[in-house]
Amino acid sequence: MPDAARVLAPRIIDAATAIREATAQAMRADERVFVMGEGATDPKGVFGTTSGLVEEFGTQRVMEMPVAENGWTGIAIGAALCGQRPILVHQRVEFSLLAMEQLVNNAAKIHYVSGGRHRAPLVVRLVVGRGWGQGPAHSQSLETLFAHIPGLKVVMPSSAADAKGLLLGAIEDDGPVIMIEHRWVHYASGQVDADAIAMPLDGPRRLREGDACTVVSTSYMTLEAMQAADALASAGCNVDLFDLRVLRPLKLDAIVESVRRTGRLVTVDTGHATYGIGAEIVARVTAEAFSSMKAAPRRIGLPEHPTPSARTLAEVYYPRSPKIAMTIGAVAGLPPKTIAEIIEALAHDRDSVPLDIPHPSFKGPF
């Protein structure tokens, strides 16, 4: 088959498959790369993201972990200091809270404190749960906890291509990288390169172009924001939509440039709004583009209470595309009637799929 045909052949896979593929390719290319995780070798394979790896690479490179998150995170750091390149995976973000001591005190600082002599190349994959009543301690995004710490890098893919490319970029990085994967993004399908091509961990990507408002979203909320943007566009309101992708180091040049043009800014967090990533973006962008601002910036994020389990409570907990469209419309100064029509259309689309599952194939329980 000619090369051009191979490259152009459509190849649609979901993000979970893309993550598994990236991991396998990195392990084939570099014997220092290995996987550690509770359930890394079990029959479910961390939502399929590690399935089949132990069969190919064996139990010394796809290592089942004791339930001792801080301990094995420190062990990963020690191995990394000695030249290994571990990939750590937690099936929920919350499990990594038990490992914050090692991540914050050792992983994030050891390169800096050693004057650059120590390297701790490790990737920590964290999965955000949502839906099916995951409840208060199985659904938190918590990216700001990690993004607050100098020395860590934090990425949040929202597509299958980014899941593969950012993971490969994270594995190549010589320092600690936290990759936060939304459980619902695992189902996101798209064109993914078959080759192992690492993406630089270098900042946001513009997904929609327009002059009406600048919108910055993270992770799964990017999928909701795209729906909102497309509905607004059908009413003639074109927004500049950025998927943030890389939360630390935070590169906002393109977003600042956009706001200088649009004069308007809306952020859409996957986590809580208060002290969230949106707060940081609004603060920095406003400081740099204040004279261009035509309206007060707005943040969308989770409300000021923990995630409840019951569907009726979760329904009002998660912001969805109609709320995003309504907020953007208000900031952009659209007539109320136009906004109402857009929300109506979005609500119809939204109500055609179940509230609390990511994909029609999903039957629970995780």
Add this chain to the structure above:
Amino acid sequence: MNDTTLTSVTDPATRLQLFRSMLRIRRIEEAVARRYGEQRMRCPVHLSIGQEAAAVGACAVLRPTDQIVSTHRCHGHYLAKGGDLHAMIAELYGKVTGCCGGRGGSMHLFDPDAGVLASVPIVGSNVPLGVGAALAAKQRKRPDVAVAFFGDGAFEEGAVHEAANFAGVHRLPMIFVLENNLYSVYTPLDQRQPTRDGEPMAGFAKVHGLFFEHIDGNDVVAVHEAMGRAVVRARRSDGPSLLVVDTYRFLEHCGASDDDHLGYRPVGELAAWRDRCPIERMRAELREADELDGATERAFESAIAAEIDDAFTAADAAPYPAAHTAMEAVHA
């Protein structure tokens, strides 16, 4: 041949070297204590005066490619393993020639050339790093071992048990050296841990599948011999070991002074332990055996004093890191 005969320390030259290494650490830390009041070493210091035998006896068995991890009280381990003295003193002064370039201070000593992987000032936090070094040695099929030094306080930390459990599961070339100095800062062991039957902390080894030895930590030869047995086991993949070594800190937890006036130690306890000073004991033993004479000891003292003077002079003269470098090396 059993492990004991393999590692018995009868060679006079080795015994003399153990003595000299302890004496050197003592004199270096005494110099730190003496000059601390000048307020030019502007970082916390945790001196190991009284505990030198544990560091020296354990590290004497190791190769430069073996890795150790230490704690906030890391001077003795760092020096015993061969860490560079100039880089240590300069680090205490916050100078650019320090092992961390002035970014870490006394609690972050490391020396990659000597196999001092890292020192970490969060209690217990260093122990998983050591197990990670043992895992890397196994994965990379290298004959190296890893050693984690920690104290009786760290024994209370979950991370230590988590790391030991992992080392046991994977039979890693790992040695845990628990220096029991009876206190966590000012709080005695009996307020922090229940009474246990038999050997102190032996149960720890049993539940995690470790070999266990309980040693007089102020007897440098005993530590050396036990460590030798542990290293032999580790190098031939028999599994990890825990050595509990009993010792005692003469000075305050943090700082350069005596603290007996605070009253947290029972009356007479400090004096009793000073009578068991590891250096005095070794000196007496060597004198008794005619393995150390006055001229040799004076030669040790003068060479050590000269080395210390050099290190302090160099540290004093070295530049501080420039303010504009503060943003460097945040990311690798």
